[in-house]
Amino acid sequence: MSITESSPTAAGSGASASDAFRASQERRGVAGTPPERVATVVSAVLKGVHDAIKEHDVTYPEFQAAKGWLMEVGDGGEWPLFMDVFVEHVVEEVVAKKQQGTKGTIEGPYYLPDQVKLGSTCKLPRRDDEKGTPLVLSGQVRDVDGTPLPGAEVDIWHADSDGYYSGFAPDIPDGNLRGVVVTDDEGRFEINTVEAAPYQIPTDGPTGKLIEAAGWHPWRPAHLHIMVRADGHRTITTQLYFAGGDWLDSDVAEATKPELVLDPKDDGQGGKREEYDFELEPV
Numbered sequence: 001m002s003i004t005e006s007s008p009t010a011a012g013s014g015a016s017a018s019d020a021f022r023a024s025q026e027r028r029g030v031a032g033t034p035p036e037r038v039a040t041v042v043s044a045v046l047k048g049v050h051d052a053i054k055e056h057d058v059t060y061p062e063f064q065a066a067k068g069w070l071m072e073v074g075d076g077g078e079w080p081l082f083m084d085v086f087v088e089h090v091v092e093e094v095v096a097k098k099q100q101g102t103k104g105t106i107e108g109p110y111y112l113p114d115q116v117k118l119g120s121t122c123k124l125p126r127r128d129d130e131k132g133t134p135l136v137l138s139g140q141v142r143d144v145d146g147t148p149l150p151g152a153e154v155d156i157w158h159a160d161s162d163g164y165y166s167g168f169a170p171d172i173p174d175g176n177l178r179g180v181v182v183t184d185d186e187g188r189f190e191i192n193t194v195e196a197a198p199y200q201i202p203t204d205g206p207t208g209k210l211i212e213a214a215g216w217h218p219w220r221p222a223h224l225h226i227m228v229r230a231d232g233h234r235t236i237t238t239q240l241y242f243a244g245g246d247w248l249d250s251d252v253a254e255a256t257k258p259e260l261v262l263d264p265k266d267d268g269q270g271g272k273r274e275e276y277d278f279e280l281e282p283v
């Protein structure tokens, strides 16, 4: 991927991700936590840090470097990016142990609510010259007992063919490649979009610098984000990936699952098609 002048800067996407997070705290259920719980969890986190320091004989210069880096993450507004790349997948894994139905995975920092509502067979909003291989994703939303769920919402958002998200990168119109698709009376949907490219964590900010300093890579495999909502059912937040794609086996966010990998077929007209059904558990 070439870095052009209109590439989003880490500070730009970090600040937007921080704003989006602040606006979404209610939806995310951010709430007060009882003192005993704070003490238990924070003690365990600190113990992990203390143990790492002892195990690896961390020096004063290293400790001061860590302090400076933490300050930069805050100043650059990169905490949502950092937390969603390096921590969210474990929270999701813990929660998923008690869930039935379609596998979920991390939400990441780039969801935006209240996108345009679209009929069950639809084309996601895009630029006139949107690049990328056409992709049609169709399927059905059902209860885990197999009952179709008409009027369910398939809220989809994904990066463009350069790996950038609308709302977080300059020069992409608001709402691009985002939409809330409402299923038909059989719970079905058919979404016309374009293939997303792999996503790269901004390399010019503190998270990118850490990744470089550690000799890791900053990539996530190409993915579609999907949140499926239906009355009386648990909302599923998930992502769909593409077989054979780069970084599928080494996602920096560790958020891939074998059940979420699609293998779209050529449609004979230069595009691709795939089916994927969602099963939601009742609440």
Ligand code: DHB
Pocket (backbone or CB within 6 Å): 080, 081, 082, 084, 085, 106, 107, 108, 109, 110, 199, 201, 220, 253
């Ligand atoms: C991040 C970006 C994503 O697109 C995603 O799906 C998960 C995490 C991030 O930069 O933190």
Ligand code: FE
Pocket (backbone or CB within 6 Å): 108, 110, 199, 223, 225
């Ligand atoms: Fe993403």
